[in-house]
Amino acid sequence: MNELQYRVNLVVQVFQSALAVATGLVGLWLVFSQTDDLVGWGAPELLAVMGVHIAMGGVIQMVIEPNMAKLMDDVRRGTLDYVLTKPADSQALVSMREVRIWSFVDVVVGAIVLGVAVVNLERSVGWIDAAGFAAALLLGAIMIYCFWLILTTTAFRLVRVENILELFQGVYQAGRWPVAIYPFWLRTSLTFLVPLAFAITVPAESLTSRLTPGTFVLASSFTAALLIVTRIVWRVGLRYYSGASA
Amino acid sequence: MIAYTRMYAGWARVAILEQFQYRVANYFYMIGMVAEPVIYLVVWSTVAEQRGGAVGGFTAGDLAAYYIVWTLVRNMNIVLTPYAWEQRIKEGELVTDLLRPVHPVHRDLAYFGGWKLVVIVMWLPIAAVLTWIFRPSLDPSAAEIGLFAVALWGGFFVRFFALWALGLVTLWTTRVSALFELYFTAELLLSGRLVPLSLMPTWVQTLADFLPFQWAFQFPIETLIGRRSTAEIWLGIGMQALWTCVAIGVTAVLWRRGTRRFAAVGG
Numbered sequence: 223m224n225e226l227q228y229r230v231n232l233v234v235q236v237f238q239s240a241l242a243v244a245t246g247l248v249g250l251w252l253v254f255s256q257t258d259d260l261v262g263w264g265a266p267e268l269l270a271v272m273g274v275h276i277a278m279g280g281v282i283q284m285v286i287e288p289n290m291a292k293l294m295d296d297v298r299r300g301t302l303d304y305v306l307t308k309p310a311d312s313q314a315l316v317s318m319r320e321v322r323i324w325s326f327v328d329v330v331v332g333a334i335v336l337g338v339a340v341v342n343l344e345r346s347v348g349w350i351d352a353a354g355f356a357a358a359l360l361l362g363a364i365m366i367y368c369f370w371l372i373l374t375t376t377a378f379r380l381v382r383v384e385n386i387l388e389l390f391q392g393v394y395q396a397g398r399w400p401v402a403i404y405p406f407w408l409r410t411s412l413t414f415l416v417p418l419a420f421a422i423t424v425p426a427e428s429l430t431s432r433l434t435p436g437t438f439v440l441a442s443s444f445t446a447a448l449l450i451v452t453r454i455v456w457r458v459g460l461r462y463y464s465g466a467s468a
Numbered sequence: 469m470i471a472y473t474r475m476y477a478g479w480a481r482v483a484i485l486e487q488f489q490y491r492v493a494n495y496f497y498m499i500g501m502v503a504e505p506v507i508y509l510v511v512w513s514t515v516a517e518q519r520g521g522a523v524g525g526f527t528a529g530d531l532a533a534y535y536i537v538w539t540l541v542r543n544m545n546i547v548l549t550p551y552a553w554e555q556r557i558k559e560g561e562l563v564t565d566l567l568r569p570v571h572p573v574h575r576d577l578a579y580f581g582g583w584k585l586v587v588i589v590m591w592l593p594i595a596a597v598l599t600w601i602f603r604p605s606l607d608p609s610a611a612e613i614g615l616f617a618v619a620l621w622g623g624f625f626v627r628f629f630a631l632w633a634l635g636l637v638t639l640w641t642t643r644v645s646a647l648f649e650l651y652f653t654a655e656l657l658l659s660g661r662l663v664p665l666s667l668m669p670t671w672v673q674t675l676a677d678f679l680p681f682q683w684a685f686q687f688p689i690e691t692l693i694g695r696r697s698t699a700e701i702w703l704g705i706g707m708q709a710l711w712t713c714v715a716i717g718v719t720a721v722l723w724r725r726g727t728r729r730f731a732a733v734g735g
Contacts (some may be wrong), residue, residue, distance in 0.1 A: 230643070237646050241653050245662075254664060256523050257515050385496040392500030396507050403514050405601075408506075 227457035235324040237278075238322065239331045261402050263430075268399070269339035271426040277332025278362065278421055282394075284325035285318070286367050287387065290374045292320050302463065313456045316370065330357050336429075343432055352436060353366045361445045362421030368445075368452040369417055375459035390398075397422040420444065472574070479575050480582025487586040494590055501542060502594060505535040509602065514674070524667040524680045529605030530652060534664055537607075541688045543587045544620050546629040548576050550635035550648050553571070566727060573632060573719065580628060580641050606661065608692050616692040622708035623684040629715030630680055639721065639726030643675045654679075660686025680711040 250272065254265050263271070293316045296302040305315050340347055347355075373386055399419040403411050414417040420441050427433040487494060510533050520627045525535065541634040556562045565572040599606075608616065633650060638644050656662050658672070659681035665673050676682050691697050696704065 232709055234643075234645055238649055243651055245653055245656060248657060249662065251509065252667060253515060256667070257518050258513060260511070260518075281656045389496045392503035395502060408510075437704035446717065456617055 228294065231324050234328045237328050239423075243276065243331060243335060245274070246276075251397075260399065262298055263400055263402075264344075266309075266339050266342035266344075267426070267430045269342070270336055271422065272398060272399055272427075272430050273332050273336030273339055274422050274426050275332070276335060277329050278366070278397070279394065280325050280330075280332055281363055282366060283328065284322050285320075286370050288320035288322045289317055290370050292316075292386070297463065302426070306460070306463075310406070312454070312460065313453065317367070332386025344409075347429055348431075351382065351428055351431055351433075353427050354433050358420070358425040358428050358433070358438065358441060361441050364423060364445050365417040365448055366421050368448040371452050372455050375455050394418065400426065414444070417444070417448075471555065475570065477577040478522065478580075480585075483582030484586055485578045486702065487583050487598075491590070494586070498543065498587075498590060498594060501692060502539055502598070505538045506598075508663065509535040510667035512667075523600075524664065526664060526667075527605065529603060530599075530693070531604035532700075533604035533606040534689055536602065536604050537597060537689045537692050538685075539594065540588070541620065541623060542589055543547065543591055544584055544624050544688075545627040545684050546587075547580050547624070547631050548635065550631050550638070550644070550651075553635040553638035554642065562730065564729075571723075573723075576632065577628060581624075582623065596634070606693060608694060611698070612692060612694060615698075615705070616688065617693045618705055619688040619701070619708065622705055622712070623688045626680055626708050627684040627711045629712055629719055633652070633715050633719040634720055636722040636726050639722075647704050655681045655685075656683065660689065680715070683708045683711055 249267065250268055253260060253268075258264070259334075260268060274320075293302070296305065303314075304318075306312055308315060370390075373390075377386060393416050396404070396408075396412055401412050401423045403421040404412060409419070424433065424437060424441055428435070475734055509531055512526070513528040515529060520531075521527055536716050553562075556565070580595060603717060634648065637647060657668075658665075658676040658679055665682060665686055668676075683704065687696075687708070691704070693703050
């Protein structure tokens with residue numbers, strides 16, 4: 223909430239988001255000036271993918287990244303002790319301490335892009351599609367959170383958080399396009415290693431009536447599995463954390 | 469002159485030793501950066517395939533060559549970010565710099581130049597993997613490789629001085645991020661970074677001809693992938709020299725006025 227004092231940052235954030243959308247639109251326009259569809263996805267459908275990509279990016283920057291950055295910082299300084307001595311669940315605590323409020327602009331901008339895309343879709347979006355979309359979006363956000371927490375808990379010995387951020391933001395750009403365009407090995411990595419396929423392509427598939435029940439079941443079970451693995455990694459990580467005094 | 473040579477060698481050595489220590493960090497950075505051209509490459513190869521093999525005169529193999537060379541050129545033209553000036557001013561580093569007898573641009577130039585040697589070494593395995601995966605059609609002559617080496621460093625100089633000059637704007641105002649973002653967006657679209665300019669509409673290409681961006685990006689790439697004649701390459705190197713001189717001139721003027729202003733505020 224501290225950020226609300228700095229209102230000019232809102233203007234800067236809006237400007238940056240607008241610029242990012244404009245660049246994305248130029249990219250789409252260039253592709254569609256050369257072809258009518260990209261592996262079966264038409265222009266409004268790719269616009270929907272772009273909308274989900276921006277909105278999900280906003281969520282990541284608003285709640286996931288700042289918390290992970292703070293966690294890694296606390297581990298380095300030894301101040302994680304203050305969290306661990308609280309009576310509540312430590313994983314829950316470290317995951318919701320920070321909110322970067324201005325990134326909400328991206329969520330709004332993504333929703334607008336998505337709205338424009340949906341209006342232009344040839345097939346209308348049914349209730350089942352919309353429900354599937356909402357569910358897939360939630361599952362996707364949880365998967366990205368798990369991915370980040372696993373990475374933060376394991377990688378801080380090797381690198382600084384800026385390095386992970388740069389790597390993730392580079393790879394995140396791959397989600398702007400449906401994963402079907404990527405070669406097999408890359409598609410597999412973007413599905414199970416960095417779960418961008420589940421976080422972006424799958425919700426967009428639901429919105430464009432492409433989602434099969436099989437994919438949805440896979441997404442749900444993968445989310446469940448990832449949550450369990452994250453929990454284990456967190457526990458093991460804590461055992462190796464020795465605090466500031468040790 | 470000898471004093472300067474020794475200073476440059478010293479700073480470059482520091483950069484090399486320092487950056488080799490942070491190998492993992494450098495690799496994280498480079499892999500994150502390689503994602504960008506791989507995405508463009510996949511998208512445009514898909515388009516080329518759907519159009520029956522080529523788009524804007526580029527086959528899938530040509531595109532692979534373009535974007536693989538892209539990764540080296542991009543790594544080479546990473547220079548001091550204009551955002552660094554905010555910290556330099558806030559933390560008082562600039563004050564120390566002003567007390568030194570040597571213009572700080574020399575230290576930055578030597579440091580980033582030295583770092584590039586590390587980058588080139590670390591880039592080789594990445595290039596090998598990308599070549600193995602994407603099968604570029606790349607068959608440069610010895611002369612082209614030699615000219616490419618010149619153009620590669622030419623691109624570094626253009627971008628180094630352009631961004632140094634841009635960063636100096638921070639001496640006047642602290643609200644610089646919008647300006648920087650605008651600059652980087654223009655660069656993305658008009659340099660050949662997003663797509664080769666030949667895939668852009670003609671008016672965009674004309675516009676790009678009047679701007680420095682493509683000389684730090686598309687031009688070095690095209691010297692190696694054989695899309696420019698020897699005469700065109702020499703002309704391009706001349707353009708790089710011209711833009712470097714322009715940027716140095718702007719840097720000199722902004723530095724003189726900016727530091728005078730900065731000193732006035734501090735004193």
